[in-house]
Amino acid sequence: GVTITIPRGIAFTGKVTDANGHPLSGVGVEPVESQGRGGPFGVRRVVMGMMRQRDDDVVRTGSDGSFTVRVKEGTYDVVFKRSGFATKTLHAQTVSATAKPVEVKLEPSVEIAGRVVRNGVGVEGVNVNAIVEDGPTSTVTASDGSFTLTDLTPGQLMLAVSKQDAFIQQARPVTAPAHDVVIEVPVGGRITGHVVDKSNHTPVTSFQAGIAMTRSAGGTFTLENVPPGPTQLVVSAPGYTTAKIPGLNVEDGKTLDNVAVSLDTGVRLTGRVTGPDGTPISGVSVREAGSNMGPARMMMGPGASGTTDPNGEYTIEAVEPGQKTFTFSHQGYLSVDKSVSLSGHDARLDAQLSSGMPVSGVVVTDAGAPVPDANVFATAAGGGNSTRTDANGNFTIAGLAPGHYTLRASAQNLGNGVLNDFDISAGAPARIVIVAGGTITGHVIGLTDSELQNTVIVANGQNGSASGEVDSTGAYRIDGAPTGTVHVSARTARGIGPGGKSSGVVAVDKGA
Structure with missing residues (x-):
């Protein structure tokens, strides 16, 4: 047999004490390979935060404060952390067979306490984060806006507060320890308005204005605490296209009254999808090309796509007017793209899918025995498909475009077989041989x-x-x-x- 030896690594040892020299037990010791300093908020510390070990995997000091952690030879930043003490990092520690034990002294931790207020009133539920080199410490404000951050290292840090639904996003430097810190967030301005159907001017009763979901019998809305400055109001509602109102100038403590928003129903796109023989196909995905990419497309929501019913019919509501391309796809058929110019209230786009070409064959061992339950993949530049072999090693992959494919097969405890440049247009069966290995x-x-x-x-x-x-x-x-x-x-x-x-x-x- 082949023997593989994984080295135990080099022992990095030391002792941790408090400010008075008394040993500290239960201190977590986490070595992370150094990747350059890059400042206290650089990439190195971000990478470290992503690589944090589970709590039960962290090496901790014993009752005498000593520790031993085994790592491969190299240079490490070693973090020492325990509740009630300031986290300490030994930078660029060279670990080698000749390295001497380290002595680490932890100082008592400090706190930052204060309140987040708006117009003198505490704001509940605000996320408060202390961004420090050894990873963030966070909490949430209480009902009176108060907060306390513990286990901090003395010195300057960045304090960030955020609450999306209250338009709060702010950061400021603070020197720890600190008490009675007051973070005053802007009162902001107010925007009021109403939303109506563009065609008949009736109120739209359920809509989203900005970040607030609103239900109003009269179609009215009020947005509080909007940050001052130039603002674009975005309003969306089911069955309507998204409306954008640019050029709104919000002033602190003032109100923009009665902003009128008209929503257009857009274009209602319908159609029917059939197979090669003209029969309807159920379950076809109809999606605007590129509608699954990026957050801007996500704003269109379910209106950007549809699925055919048992009669092959589909409906997509509230599509933005203009030249559009839609992709029609279904398992076992070739996908097809069709373009349409959308205008007015209704448009129709039918499609017919081709079943493409199948490739059939068998997967065998080099001894000629059929291989059941093997994974078979057919791939080409334009895409591909996959299946599994039956009990006799046979397979069929349907819905492929004519052309040359690479056929791959794999099976547990056997290995892999490859058939390159196979032309499925010839209609000949494929024979994929898996070398027993x-x-x-x-x-x-x-x-x-x-x-x-x-x-x-x-x-x-x-x-x-x-x-x-x-x-x-x-x-x-x-x-x-x-x-x-x-x-x-x-x-x-x-x-x-x-x-x-x-x-x-x-x-x-x-x-x-």
Whole structure:
């Protein structure tokens, strides 16, 4: 067998005490590979925040304040954290076999307390974040607008407050510790108005104006605390196109009264989708081309798409006028794009889908035995499709455009088979041969029992890849390994920085 040794890593050791020299137990010790300072709010600390370990995986100091954490040789920023103490980071610690133990002293943490107010009144439910180098600390204001942030390091930091539905978004520097901090958010202005149907001037009773969802029998709305400055009002409602009112100038403490918003019903698009023989197709997706991309498209909501009913009919309400392209798609048929110029109140766009071409064939081993339940993929520049083989190794993939495809098949404990440049237009059956591959066995050593539970063995070669699990003794087996020269690697997600890895090269023969 092949034996893969994952090194235990280099022991980074030390002791943590308080300001009086007394040992501190339960201090979390988290090493993160250094990626350059880049300032206190740089990429390095953002990356670290994303790589935080689960709480039960963090190494903690013992009753005597000592710790040992194993990492691969390198340079690390090591973070020490415990409730009631200021977080401390040792920057650019070089970890090597000759490195000496470190001594770390944690100072008591400090607090920032205060209130978020608007026009002298506390604002409840505001998110308050202290943005510091070792990761943000956050809380939410109470009913009187008060907040307290704990476990902070003395010094200057950035305090950010936000509450979307109250138009609150503000940041300011604060030096910790600090008490009675008052964050005054602008009163803003008020916008009132009414929403009507453009064609008959009747009130629209359910709509969204700005960030507020409104239901009003008279179609009226009031937006409070709108930030001062130039503003564009956006109003949307089911069955209508989105209206945008630009050029509104909001002033602090003042009201813009009676803003009139007229909503247009847009164009109602209907149509029928049929198959090659003219029969209706149910469940066809009809979507404006590109309507699933980006937040601007999301504003159109469900009006941007529709689905055909059992009669092949579809309806899309409130489509913006203009030249549009719609994509018609359904499993087993070729997708088709059709364009239409939309104007007036109603428009119609029918479509006929082609069933495309099928490709059929069989998946076998190099010994000629059929391979059941194999994954088969047909891919080309214009797209593709997939299926699985039946009990006799047969498969059929429908709805393909004429052309040349790469056919791939894979099966558990066997390997991969590839048929390149296969012309499905010829109508000939495809025969995909999966080389049986070989078997690699061996042991992984140098890991604890818990680390072995998270270890995976992977064999990569020119003819494909395969993987296997490791049992509690460190033994592993990889079936269906690609033949030829194979790179075998073992990786564990725990124990060596963000993940330990060791590897080797082995020659694999078919059936070995």
